[in-house]
Amino acid sequence: MVSGLEDVTLATIALVVVAGLAAGWVDAVVGGGGLIQLPALLLVPGISPVQALATNKMGSIFGTTTSAVTYYRRAHPDLRTALPMAVIALAGSFGGAVIAASLPSSVFKPVIVVALVAVAVFTATKPTVGELTQLRHTGRRHYGTAAGIGLVIGFYDGLIGPGTGSFLIIAMVTLLGYNFLAASAKAKIVNMATNLGALAFFLPHGSLLWGLGLVLGFANMIGGYLGARMAVKQGSKFIRIVFLVVVAALIVKLGHDVWVENIRG
Template sequence: MVSGLEEIQLATIVLVIVAGFAAGWVDAVVGGGGLIQLPALLMVPGITPVQALATNKMGSIFGTTTSAVTYFRRARPDLKTAVPMAVIALAGSFGGAILASSLPASVFRPVILVALIAVAIFTAFRPTIGTLTKLRYTGHRHYGTAGAIGLVIGFYDGLLGPGTGSFLIIAMVTLLGYSFLGASAKAKIVNMATNLGALAFFVPNGSLLWGLGLLLGGANMAGGYLGSRMAITRGSTFIRVVFLVVVAVLIVKLGHDVWVESIR
């Protein structure tokens, strides 16, 4: 088990920092940075899966906070939707983190894989979706749907994590009617809350590697700042393309995991 940075080789630390920067950029644009960051952490000799999960959340919260602030300053997302959604997602993430300690991830992977394939097909064959904001609901129905999205995806983030930002974006685009840019801006606020909810469980348990987590957080902040500025500058079309690439990688990764589990 790893207890501090002094036990980790310099080359491994550099790899984790580079992965953190790349993950911050991807997370800022469409989510899914955990696909890069978590595997890099699991390559650290002696690290336990719980330490990797907790340290991943520590790094991610720096990146998502930076992205959220950048989006807020430049894109002015609707906080009346984003903030309540974030609070509900935080509670869901805390619950998911509790369950993660007792329930194997393999139970959920096949269901998530099918959902991702459906999302990819839907997005690819609907080129106009997410180009403009056309809200499907108003009033209580809008906020109720947003809260349900926050609860379900927040729970998923605490339980498993990879692709949370992508799920948030596609849910807000398809179920609420936001553009990809508008959904990305709100997703960062919600994702920041889900990371905080998971950390609220992991930190008291002593699972977090603080030194590595802070280094990862710094790299995530730099990547998140650059990614959010590029997303705002290039708009929904750019975000849609990156979204499809990230979802494709998620499908391959989860498909491989399901296949490996099935042959054991």
């Protein structure tokens, strides 16, 4: 039996493992693994939404840490940009999680759907975007822009969550001028920090299911390792294709949530 829940069957654990593997792979390439992982956790009998969110963050930390290390060893991302972004994003994520406890995410979802549609259209109609690294800024302006991206998207991760890695990548491609591979490598370092920031909020509340989180984390770790290796091997064009698929899935998921919430309201 997994610690923290009763009546958890082997079939349920198998579902969580498969979801963790798939989510780790997707998250390592372009982000958005929460689209797979969180719904799978919500199918676990007896789990509450808060427990699912906290356990999801724990599993994701294993995956993002593994993929971040893999990217670092194989793609050598610029830590002078990534590390300050990660620290600021961690603080933003914690702040977002605090507000999420009192403010429904439904307030923001329509805006996020519009933003995702704009991102998808832009990426699809600009096939050369993200192929090469051509930095838009230098010096303080570069690091200031990177810090702003970390703060805003870190806050979003703590508040809502799905697609954080995708938003990080497109922001670094369009606003900073990195190619998709370099952006993905840095996004994993920042995403690791945003997961940690949100988890730091959930831990004192006792919402984390440690047994289930460790199972999920191990699966996510394997998926993250495989995904990062494939992304480095295949390069920016492969990441761009997967990015568009994941963004499309995000649009459908969040759009459906908005539609259902409007009907119920």
